[in-house]
Amino acid sequence: MADLSININGLALKNPVLTASGTFGYGTEFQDFIDLERLGGFIVKGTTLKHREGNPYPRMAETPSGMLNAVGLQNKGVDYFIEHIYPTIKDIKSNILVNVSGSTVSDYVATAEKINELENIPGIELNISCPNVKEGGMAFGTSCASASEVVNEVRKVYKKHLMVKLSPNVTSIQEIALAAEGSGADSVSLINTLMGMAINTKTRKPVLSTITGGLSGPCVKPVALRMVWQVAKVVKIPVVGLGGICSATDAIEFLLAGASAVQIGTANFIDPMVTVKVIDGINDYLDQNGFTCVRDIIGLI
Amino acid sequence: MKKIIDFTVKENKRLNDDTILLVLYSSELPEIKPGQFVNVRVDHSPSTFLRRPISVHDVDVENGLLYLFIKIVGCGTSTLGEIEPGQKLNIILPLGNNFTIPSSGRPLLIGGGCGVAPMLHLSREMKARGLSPVVLIGTRTDKDILRKEEFEKYASVYYTTEDGSFGEKGYVTQHSILNESFDHIFCCGPEVMMRAVAGYANSKNIECEVSLENTMACGIGACLCCVTDTKEGHKCVCTEGPIFNIKDLKWQI
Ligand SMILES: Cc1cc2nc3c(=O)[nH]c(=O)nc-3n(C[C@H](O)[C@H](O)[C@H](O)COP(=O)(O)OP(=O)(O)OC[C@H]3O[C@@H](n4cnc5c(N)ncnc54)[C@H](O)[C@@H]3O)c2cc1C
Ligand SMILES: Cc1cc2nc3c(=O)[nH]c(=O)nc-3n(C[C@H](O)[C@H](O)[C@H](O)COP(=O)(O)O)c2cc1C
Ligand code: FES
Numbered sequence: 001m002a003d004l005s006i007n008i009n010g011l012a013l014k015n016p017v018l019t020a021s022g023t024f025g026y027g028t029e030f031q032d033f034i035d036l037e038r039l040g041g042f043i044v045k046g047t048t049l050k051h052r053e054g055n056p057y058p059r060m061a062e063t064p065s066g067m068l069n070a071v072g073l074q075n076k077g078v079d080y081f082i083e084h085i086y087p088t089i090k091d092i093k094s095n096i097l098v099n100v101s102g103s104t105v106s107d108y109v110a111t112a113e114k115i116n117e118l119e120n121i122p123g124i125e126l127n128i129s130c131p132n133v134k135e136g137g138m139a140f141g142t143s144c145a146s147a148s149e150v151v152n153e154v155r156k157v158y159k160k161h162l163m164v165k166l167s168p169n170v171t172s173i174q175e176i177a178l179a180a181e182g183s184g185a186d187s188v189s190l191i192n193t194l195m196g197m198a199i200n201t202k203t204r205k206p207v208l209s210t211i212t213g214g215l216s217g218p219c220v221k222p223v224a225l226r227m228v229w230q231v232a233k234v235v236k237i238p239v240v241g242l243g244g245i246c247s248a249t250d251a252i253e254f255l256l257a258g259a260s261a262v263q264i265g266t267a268n269f270i271d272p273m274v275t276v277k278v279i280d281g282i283n284d285y286l287d288q289n290g291f292t293c294v295r296d297i298i299g300l301i
Numbered sequence: 302m303k304k305i306i307d308f309t310v311k312e313n314k315r316l317n318d319d320t321i322l323l324v325l326y327s328s329e330l331p332e333i334k335p336g337q338f339v340n341v342r343v344d345h346s347p348s349t350f351l352r353r354p355i356s357v358h359d360v361d362v363e364n365g366l367l368y369l370f371i372k373i374v375g376c377g378t379s380t381l382g383e384i385e386p387g388q389k390l391n392i393i394l395p396l397g398n399n400f401t402i403p404s405s406g407r408p409l410l411i412g413g414g415c416g417v418a419p420m421l422h423l424s425r426e427m428k429a430r431g432l433s434p435v436v437l438i439g440t441r442t443d444k445d446i447l448r449k450e451e452f453e454k455y456a457s458v459y460y461t462t463e464d465g466s467f468g469e470k471g472y473v474t475q476h477s478i479l480n481e482s483f484d485h486i487f488c489c490g491p492e493v494m495m496r497a498v499a500g501y502a503n504s505k506n507i508e509c510e511v512s513l514e515n516t517m518a519c520g521i522g523a524c525l526c527c528v529t530d531t532k533e534g535h536k537c538v539c540t541e542g543p544i545f546n547i548k549d550l551k552w553q554i
Contacts, residue, residue: 025523032303045525053535060518060526064348067518071525074535217350269351269519270342272305272393 002286003293004279006040008238008260009186011123011161013040013095016255016294017279020242020265021046021099021125021165022071023216026085027092033272038279040261041095043125044085047115048100049107051077061198061207066217066244067266068196070210072133073101078111082118090120097163101127105150108140112158123161126154126185129192131169131214138192141167144179155184163240166190168220168227177231177239189240189263190231191224217266218244225257232258232299246274248281255282258299303396303521304331307389308367313382316370316447320415321382322358323369325390330365333357334399335423336512336544339369340520342391346380352393353377354517354539356419356489359451367394370448372415396520397543400510406484408432410456411473411498413439413490419512421448423487424455435459435483437476439494443467474501483507499547500554509547513538 004015019042024030027042036042054074061068075081081098089096098115102108108126115124128141128150140146151164164180166173168191177188193214198207224243232239241259245251246267254262267274282294291297308325316322340352358370373382384390400423408427412420417438427434436456440446443466452458459478460468469476473490474497483505488498489512502509515538517527522540529538530551536542547554 023519023524025521029519029521029523033305054525054528057528057530057535058516059528060516060524062349062351062516062518065350067350069518069524069526074525074528266518269524272521 002283002291004283006260006294008240009161011095011186013261015040015279015282016261017251017275017282018043018095018097018240018261018263019268019275020263021127023265023268027089027096030268030272034276037093038276039094041097043097043099043263045075046073046099046101046127046130047075047078047081047111048073048102049078049111051075051080056209058207058209059213061213063196063198063215063217063219066215066219068198068208068213068215069193070208070213072210073130078114082114086118086121090118095122096120097123097125097161099125099127099165101130101133103133105153108150109153109157112154116158116160121160123163123186124158125163125165125189126151127165127192129165129167131167131193131195131212138167138169141176141192142170144175147176148179148183151180151183151185161186163187163189165192166231167192168223168243169195173227174230174234177235181235181237185237187238187240187260188231188235189242191220191227191243194220194223216244218246220244221250225253228254228259229257229301245278248278248285251278251282252285252297255294255297256299256301260298302331303393304329305391305393307391310384310386310388310390311366312386313384317444319373320445320447321371321373322448323371323381323384323390325367325369325392326365327367328365330360330362330367331395333360333395335402335426336400336419337395337397338543339367339392339394340396340517341369341381343377343380344391346376349377349380351518352520353381354396354514354520356512357395357422358418359421359425370415370418370421393520397539398541400487400544402427402430403432403485405432407482408434408485408487409478409483410434410436411439411486411488411490412436413473413494414445416488416490416494416512417448419489420487421451421455424452428455433457435478437461437473437478439473439490472497474498486510488512496552496554499552502547503554510544511547512543513545514543
């Protein structure tokens with residue numbers, strides 16, 4: 001039994017496996033299948049200051065080895081989260097992070113400020129990379145200036161772990177990562193979904209109501225892995241890797257590339273028990289290869 | 302409680318050119334209510350990435366059997382069409398809400414195409430509770446009239462075919478049985494058909510529930526991909542449906 005624990009800049013995880021925002025609901029959706037307390041942590045749905053209905057149906061298109069989504073941050077708003085959802089999950093002994101999204105800097109700040117008051121939420125994941133909302137979202141994550149501004153402002157009010165989630169839809173993800181680091185991020189997570197689209201040739205119309213959407217699943221893994229490796233080389237803060245992870249082998253690749261922890265997203269839809277299988281698989285790998293702790297393989301390549 | 306179970310395929314029966322009946326066995330078969338669905342993992346089909354949602358056609362609780370009635374439309378369902386007895390099928394179940402079985406009155410169950418799937422379980426359950434369900438099945442031609450004897454065990458069954466090869470000619474909404482009076486309507490089929498039925502139910506002031514088939518990714522309420530627009534905003538078809546009262550939907554009927 002290897003030591004799987006890892007501390008990412010103050011955030012202590014019992015193992016490096018988290019779940020990705022928007023793919024794991026509020027955790028409770030998975031309670032029938034796994035013991036949530038086995039997870040290193042889970043990141044709940046994208047939360048905004050005000051209630052959002054999200055984009056019209058259809059919001060999903062299956063692709064070979066992946067899917068496109070255009071959910072558009074449907075959620076009931078941060079106040080609803082605090083009043084109705086937080087009380088039902090706060091006693092789960094795992095790290096629950098809230099994915100904070102917004103369309104203006106002041107929205108991000110106001111949302112982060114409210115989450116800061118929640119005792120059992122040790123951190124937020126600042127989503128400056130959602131491709132599915134018209135205003136804001138990804139717009140913040142695609143230029144260094146706007147990424148710096150929003151991270152800076154949130155940093156002023158948010159006192160706990162600040163993870164910043166990066167978009168792959170940029171020319172240099174390293175520059176954006178450095179901008180986030182320079183503005184006070186405690187860690188960066190990457191990647192959010194890649195912009196894509198699908199067309200129905202029978203109707204000769206786009207499949208998604210929004211025409212474009214975000215690609216996720218195993219098809220994005222090589223791109224995600226490359227970006228994690230590039231970012232881990234240039235930043236000093238921990239990197240959390242995600243994009244297409246479906247197995248322990250996939251997760252180990254990210255750790256070897258320099259990620260200190262990983263998130264599992266789309267794979268939860270096909271196998272709701274995938275997270276615990278990945279945790280067990282990482283342990284087996286370490287045992288079989290003579291490593292006593294997971295920290296020993298981070299960035300080994 | 303939802304479960305992930307490896308079912309054993311007992312039988313894979315071709316009902317016609319493009320429809321199969323899968324009979325699956327598990328010793329852990331959970332309680333399933335009429336209208337609920339299951340999410341099937343399709344192995345050995347490289348282009349089928351997500352699970353496939355399929356209604357529960359029938360259950361045999363005593364013998365641990367689950368029946369799925371599947372129309373072959375693409376790669377995933379074609380692959381299911383090839384599965385052989387003895388093979389395993391990984392399924393998450395039971396999912397979604399269920400039809401509201403009334404305590405009295407005369408129910409009409411309308412199924413179009415593969416929308417007949419959930420109606421067998423529903424009519425069995427209604428008969429068991431002392432109701433006398435009437436089932437109306439609408440298809441294109443007589444070759445698509447399937448599971449006739451099974452339905453006739455639990456209900457008085459009427460038929461329409463678009464080409465008139467069996468039952469009355471036309472669409473379900475044109476069948477003469479609709480001149481009789483009903484207290485509840487339950488409907489599953491192509492959306493155009495369900496909208497027409499909803500229009501009929503609405504005009505007669507009959508309670509009507511429909512079963513929606515929105516495309517899904519997770520099937521358990523985690524991704525919010527499957528939503529339908531309701532009077533209370535977007536609702537998840539996989540958890541708050543697939544059964545909706547037409548009064549709650551925003552259909553123009
Ligand atoms: C709750 C629910 C219950 C269902 N119950 C049954 C059932 O009992 N029996 C049955 O045969 N089918 C049922 N379906 C539909 C079934 O899930 C789809 O036919 C199946 O996923 C198609 O998979 P495929 O890989 O064969 O086809 P694909 O290659 O995925 O698609 C083939 C074609 O069908 C269309 N299509 C696929 N899925 C849907 C959908 N959900 N709605 C509209 N068009 C679609 C695609 O756009 C494409 O044109 C149900 C769906 C839902 C959501
Ligand atoms: C249906 C769906 C909804 C998502 N919602 C969010 C979200 O609200 N906030 C966010 O930062 N990322 C969201 N994502 C992106 C994922 O968290 C993740 O970055 C991406 O899917 C890549 O990982 P994966 O391939 O393991 O799924 C969503 C992804 C999917 C598939
Ligand atoms: S399919 Fe994921 S929420 Fe319904």
